[in-house]
Amino acid sequence: MKYDLRQLPIDRVLVSPSLLAADFGNLDRDIAEVTAAGADMLHLDVMDGSFVPNISFGVPVIKSIRKNSTLLFDAHLMIDHPGKYAEVFSSAGADHITFHVESLDDPAEVIAAIRGAGCTAGISVKPKTPASAIMPYLDKVDMVLVMTVEPGFGGQSFMADQMPKVAEIRREILRRGLKVQLQTDGGIDAKTSPVAAAYGSNLQVAGTAVFRHPEGMKKAVEIIHGSTAALDSNLK
Numbered sequence: 001m002k003y004d005l006r007q008l009p010i011d012r013v014l015v016s017p018s019l020l021a022a023d024f025g026n027l028d029r030d031i032a033e034v035t036a037a038g039a040d041m042l043h044l045d046v047m048d049g050s051f052v053p054n055i056s057f058g059v060p061v062i063k064s065i066r067k068n069s070t071l072l073f074d075a076h077l078m079i080d081h082p083g084k085y086a087e088v089f090s091s092a093g094a095d096h097i098t099f100h101v102e103s104l105d106d107p108a109e110v111i112a113a114i115r116g117a118g119c120t121a122g123i124s125v126k127p128k129t130p131a132s133a134i135m136p137y138l139d140k141v142d143m144v145l146v147m148t149v150e151p152g153f154g155g156q157s158f159m160a161d162q163m164p165k166v167a168e169i170r171r172e173i174l175r176r177g178l179k180v181q182l183q184t185d186g187g188i189d190a191k192t193s194p195v196a197a198a199y200g201s202n203l204q205v206a207g208t209a210v211f212r213h214p215e216g217m218k219k220a221v222e223i224i225h226g227s228t229a230a231l232d233s234n235l236k
């Protein structure tokens with residue numbers, strides 16, 4: 001049984017904590033804590049050392065944590081050939097799979113492979129890629145992910161110059177009445193979360209700001225949920 005992203009609303013700010021910032025020696029403990037803190041899902045950053053200049057974790061880790069977690073697994077594949085791996089990540093326990101439009105595979109085929117594997121599908125753009133690259137797929141996906149850092153590493157600074165792109169995509173989602181989650185990922189914290197929300201990001205990934213929050217994960221999740229007050233306030 002898969003968790004279904006399509007059941008989640010797009011009119012309030014949800015949080016997907018990135019496991020990349022957790023303690024890899026105590027994954028089950030950190031996942032239990034972030035679940036109790038009220039996380040809406042868990043963001044899994046998979047990197048292949050080719051699409052991005054870093055290697056994170058893959059199938060065996062996801063399989064292991066799946067046994068003890070009841071969260072929706074939101075896999076973010078930063079890999080060259082996402083289509084080829086949709087099935088294995090689904091079998092490992094991913095509920096949702098986001099791939100990059102800049103990957104080497106044909107986006108329509110990747111979306112079909114993800115759906116064929118029983119997952120919901122998301123498409124992502126790196127900072128230098130315009131919104132127009134994903135527009136042809138907007139009515140074929142359940143999520144668009146706008147990167148607010150260059151993918152590859154946690155702990156980088158939020159790129160505010162990505163906000164016009166977020167607004168452009170959110171406006172189109174609302175105009176067409178689509179139920180598409182608009183995710184931002186990279187450098188999200190108490191200061192930048194309301195900014196991303198104001199431009200229309202209703203689903204926010206946060207690694208460092210959740211798993212390493214000085215006042216604990218519950219406080220961190222509360223802060224990001226609080227950005228609902230700012231949602232769409234800067235959509236012109």
Ligand code: DX5
Pocket residue numbers: 018020021043045076149150151152153154155156185186187188205206207208209
């Ligand atoms: C970067 C990853 C992000 C990253 C976010 O390539 O996609 O999910 O872990 O980390 P923070 O929130 O620390 O910027």
Ligand code: ZN
Pocket residue numbers: 018043044045076185205
């Ligand atoms: Zn990510």
